[in-house]
Amino acid sequence: MFIEAKYPLEGKPSPPNAVWPHPQQITISNDVLYIRPHDLKIDSNIRSCDIIAKAIQRYEPIFFPPKLAMIYHRPVVVINDSVTLVDSPRFQHRGVMLDTARHFLPVSIIKKNLDVMSYNKLNVFHWHIVDDQSFPFQSTTFPNLSRTGAFTPDHVYTPADVSDVIEHARLRGIRVIPDIDTPGHTYSWRKAMPELITVCWANGKPNQAIYGVQGEMEMFNPLKPRVYSTMDALLRENSIFSNFRPIAKVWTKCMINVARLSNPAITQWMIDNNINSSVGLHTFYANRILNITRNIDVTPIVWQDVWDEKVELPPGTIIQVWKDSSDNSAFGSWAAYLNQAANEGYNVILSSPWYVNYISYGKYNTNTSVMNLEFFKYYEVEPLRGFTGSDEAKKRILGGEACLWAEFVDGTNLLARLWPKASAVAERLWSAASVNNSEDAQFRLDVHRCRLLRRGIPAQPILNGYCGNYEVGMARSMVNDPAFNYEDGSPTESTTIDPSAFALRIGNSKIYYVLYINSFIFFVLGL
Amino acid sequence: MFIEAKYPLEGKPSPPNAVWPHPQQITISNDVLYIRPHDLKIDSNIRSCDIIAKAIQRYEPIFFPPKLAMIYHRPVVVINDSVTLVDSPRFQHRGVMLDTARHFLPVSIIKKNLDVMSYNKLNVFHWHIVDDQSFPFQSTTFPNLSRTGAFTPDHVYTPADVSDVIEHARLRGIRVIPDIDTPGHTYSWRKAMPELITVCWANGKPNQAIYGVQGEMEMFNPLKPRVYSTMDALLRENSIFSNFRPIAKVWTKCMINVARLSNPAITQWMIDNNINSSVGLHTFYANRILNITRNIDVTPIVWQDVWDEKVELPPGTIIQVWKDSSDNSAFGSWAAYLNQAANEGYNVILSSPWYVNYISYGKYNTNTSVMNLEFFKYYEVEPLRGFTGSDEAKKRILGGEACLWAEFVDGTNLLARLWPKASAVAERLWSAASVNNSEDAQFRLDVHRCRLLRRGIPAQPILNGYCGNYEVGMARSMVNDPAFNYEDGSPTESTTIDPSAFALRIGNSKIYYVLYINSFIFFVLGL
Incomplete structure (x- = not known):
């Protein structure tokens, strides 16, 4: 049997078709607006932008999914001028990080995930494209990297x-x-470029893996000039590298083993150069890589480790905060890191509380309801809670990212595992700080997850209950519908970028949904 | 960034196409057996059994999935007589419990899940078909129950x-x-049969929900004669009730409130009948329901609670053990419950350590490898570890069940969340007790999960790595292939049951896979 904390069994009524994330300003009338599909016209005052033109085209079947169109096919159209909506994002960087190295994610899944991101007004896909486990990125300069480092030629x-x-x-x-x-995290490079890698040592022996601590052969040797020429060539190679984050956490223990205890060449070099710790070795590496980024004029984003280790960072560097005292007592709190980094003049992205791969089961009880624990945990985060810096420093908190490391994630479970959890992060980063009532939000999010189901996304439930006859496995489910799925790896044509403000106009009404967008922000009508 | 315990990055080689669960006897040669699909003949020495005949028919496309047939289409056939396999199950009751009340599971998903169960030699589907949240079971005698208690007429x-x-x-x-x-757990009955239900009281007021403890109106009033006439009629109604479990855990706190503090009718009745606790009231109820089961000649299965409360149980009653001290310090250990119940002469099913809805993240480190924590936890259970009873008592341990309560589960995530976790339970219940090396098993299970992917089941990964070009989202994925999916709710014809032993014969070889089956056990070739 089952000991459970009980939900309110029938739930609070939630606003029909509540918009998620909650807009900056919205007035909702109690009247219902019935729309006949052929009466809906979406219009824009921007003519030159393909993003808008194609979005309008794309959204018609999204608003009225093929098998579900009848839901909206009501005979009466009610136009109500009280309904207004003005919107803009609170933070400019609202991201999802996917890891395609621990498991491969087919392009079709990545594209479907981009669709869901846009339904949640998220605007950054941080693509952790290679790691120890595999090197799926096919480099044109160094094709051997994926030839020898990918799981198979299909991956x-x-x-x-x-x-x-x-x-x-x-x-x-x-x-x-x-x-x-x-x-x-460079184990997957070893076959194509063994000369770049130095092995881990333990008990006086090379190539030793210590389970739970290090792999046997997992990092660059920072003394090899070819490390830097390779990185320089790789980072210049492709249009994908308009922004990048070349520096990651170091497996310090392995570094210490290499530097201090085993590799005589590195030990001698450190003595000669007056470097007396692995931190110094890391600093040496980081400075050289950051010099490369200066020369090719991109904005480096670094995981916070290089900043922790006092590496001198170029102006404009963005620091991604991932540590928190709740993970490791040696760490500070993420709030303290945010404060410190922003006050030192760095731009900051927050990820620590949003490692959404750390699944957990359970509920959070209040006096009046019982909430899904994961939803509550992610939603309750307030990036600026306790922020003590100047208004200027505050502006350097650019936003945050939900990170989904893929140890136990691939195409089988990515969409259900990420959504609607990442929607909680999306509202936190988009909506006003005052939109923070999680008891209310859980019901709005439940409505939003049904909307995602109608758009073919198998977003998992956060409350007991149901959506409709389009749930996964039912005859009207959209999850396998061709309208919401992509062929694996079919490319689309390439065009130029010119995003700007736009408006949607519905039917003959005077309702304009206007939004002010400052970079790559996208609007999704809450239908 | 990511602090992770590292797997052996390339893993141990696993036996190609390892059979899961591990058979009782198997001899494997190092030769590879290549099979051309049109050369494979599956034969049986049982002619009169439709289960065998239809399985043979069904397995041809399962062995050679439509889009993947080329994998096996090799030109050479090697027949090797050293290859033998003899098999039979260790425990007779090997189940999966699904809950279709907290969320609805469409028939198409239930059928697909039955397919996976058969691929894992599981032979009991425990259908927790109604609960507080909804009453999806359409009774012919009491159609109002689902008409008013289901989420919608589609559910x-x-x-x-x-x-x-x-x-x-x-x-x-x-x-x-x-x-x-x-x-x-009878809240969903209230609209059709309000007279059966008594409400929960708190602070002198009726209809009070205490979040995390009780709902406002959630249990039968055991004094109402109509409770028993209704249960009698319902349990006789349909062929589905050839076995059943009419008794469940009681929400004791609500019962106490009802009996002691609030409902004067019940309080007076208890005084008149010398019943001085809610346990006595539960006993009164349970005895009456168990009398019904005696009269209609079915085997009752009860959650352990009625046994805990010393209710006199009919001979042959099966007790399902779900409590454990790790969940609640007021409970005993499941091993102690198993010992005691079997020694008292009851048949027992174990579920406590296999509540697979309790997801958790992480790994279990040993000196030589790092395992998926959930896999390790479920696989390491040994039902008879520490069993002190007689051989006779030992036989009363019938088996076990993986239970998936559906608070956060529906068609979006059921298959990925349950598989291959429940496969760990399946091997524990099927294979010999000596098959207990989890470090070896994790690699065999990884192979098995790829097999499930090839059969259209989105079983999630338990290790870093990959399967092949049929992963979900890739062009050859079978997950949405019509061959492995069912239309929602399309009925098949009904036939009679005559299961027995059978054999599979491959091609012209002398290889017979013989198995001795004692009830509803099914054999799946480990292709």
Whole structure:
């Protein structure tokens, strides 16, 4: 049997078709607006932007999914001028990080995930594209990397695949930021470029894996000049690298083993150069890589580790905060890191509380309801809670990212596992700080998850209950409908970028949904 | 970034196409057996059994999935007589419990799940078909129960649906056991039969929900004669009730409130009948329901609570153990419950350590590898570890069940969340007790999960790595292939049951896979 904390069994009534994330200003009348599909006209005052033109085209079947159109096919149209909506985002960087190295994610899944991101007004796809486990990125300069480092020749992203993803994202107002993880996490490079890697030592022996701590051969040797020439060539190679994050956390223990205890060449070099710790070695590496980014004029984003280790960072560097005291007592709190980094003049992205791969079961009880614990945990985060810096410093908190590391994730479970959890993050980053009533939000989010189901996304439930006759497995389910699925790896044409403000106009009414967008932000009508 | 315990990055080689669950006897040669699809003949020495005949028919496309046939289409056939396999199950009751009340599961999903169960030699589908949240079971005697208690008219199991599920299960060697939960968990009955329910009281007021403890109106009033006439009629109604479990855990706190503090009619009745606790009231209820089961000649299965409360149980009653000290310090250990119940002469089913809805993240480290924590936790259970009873008592441990309560589960995530976790339970219940090396098993299970992917089941990963070009989202994925999917609610014809031993014969070889089956056990070739 089952000991359970009980939900209110029938739930609170939630506003029909509540918009998610909650807009900055919205007035809702109690009247119901019935729409006949052929009466709906979506219009824009921007003529020159393909993003808008294609979005209008795309949204017609999204508003009225093929098998579900009858739901909206009501005979009466009521126009009500009290209904207004003005919107803009609170934070400019609203991202999802996917890891395609621990498991491969086919392009079709990545594109479907970009669709869901756009339905949640998320605008950054941080693509952790390679790691120890595999190297699926097909480099044109160094094709051996994926030839020897991908799981199989089917588990690669060709240049056409990458362009396809970037274009699919662009049309949805999403920026793609690739993440080439170095100097650690480079085990998958070893076959193509063994000379770049130094092995881990333990008990006086090379090539030793210590389970739970390190792999046997997992990081660059920072003394090899070819490390830097390779990184320079790789980072210049492809249009994907308009932004990038070349530096990642180092497996410090392995670094210490290499530097201090085992590799005589590195030990001697450190003595000669007055470097007396692995931190110094990391600093040496990071400075050289950051110099490369200066020369090719991109904005580096670094995981916070290089900043922790006092590496001098170029102006404009963005620090991604991932540590928190709740993970490791040696860490500070993420709020303290945010404060400190912004006050030191760095731009900051927050990820620590949004590692959504850390699944957990259960509920959070209040006096009046019982909430899904994961939803509550992600929704309750307030990036600026306790922020003590100046208004100027506050502006340097650019936003945040939900990170889904893929140890236990692939195409089988990605969409259900990420959604609607990442929707909680999306509202936190888009809506006003005052939109923070999680008891109310859980019911609005439940409505939103039904909307996602209607758009073919198998978003999992967060409350007991139901959506409608389009649930997964029912005859009207959209999840396998061709309208909401992509062929694996079919590229689309490439065009130029010109995002700007736009408006949607519905039918003959005077209702304008106006939004002010400052970079790659996209609007989704809450139908 | 990501602090992770590292797997052996390339893993141990696993036996190609390892059979899961591990057979009782198997000899494997190092030679590879290549099979051309049109050379494979599956034969049986049993002519009169439709289960065998239809399985043979069904397995041809399962062995050679439409889009993947080329994988096996190799030119050379090698026949090797050293290859032998003899098999039989260790435990007779190997089940999966699904809950279709907290969320509705369409028939198509239930049928697909029955397919996976058969691929794992599981033979009992425990159908927790109604609960507080909804009453999807369409009773012919009491149609108002589902008319008023189902989420919507689309969220019901019609008599045809139920027959369809039972027949689909039967052809796969699976018994269906329905579970009508009483006297608690009956909130969904209230609209059709308000006179059966007594409300919960708190602070002197009726209809009070205490979040996290009780709903406002959730249990039968055991004093109402109509409770028993209704249960009698319902349990006699339909062929689904050949086995059943009419009794469930009681929400004791509500019962106490009702009996002691608030409802004067019940309080007076207890005084008159010398019943001085809610346990006595529960005993009164349970005895009456168990009398009904005696009269209609079915085997009752009870959650352990009625046994805990010393209710006198009819001979042959099966006790399902679900409590454990790890959940609640007031409970004993499941091993102690198993010992005690079997020694008292009851048959027992174990579920406590296999509540697979309790998801958790992480890994279990040993000196030589890092395992998926959930896999490790479920696989390491040994039902007879520490069993001190007689051999006779030991035989009364009938088996176990993986239970998936559906608070956060529906068609979006059921298959990925349950598989291959329940496969760990399946091997524990099928294979010899000596098959218990989890470090070896994790790699065999990883192979098995790829097999499930090839059969259209989106079983999620348990290790870093990959399967092949048929992963979900790739062009050759079978997950949405019509060959492995069912239309929602399409009934199949009904036939009679005659299961028995059978053999499979491959091609012209002398290889016979013989198995001795004692009830509804099914054999799946490990291709």
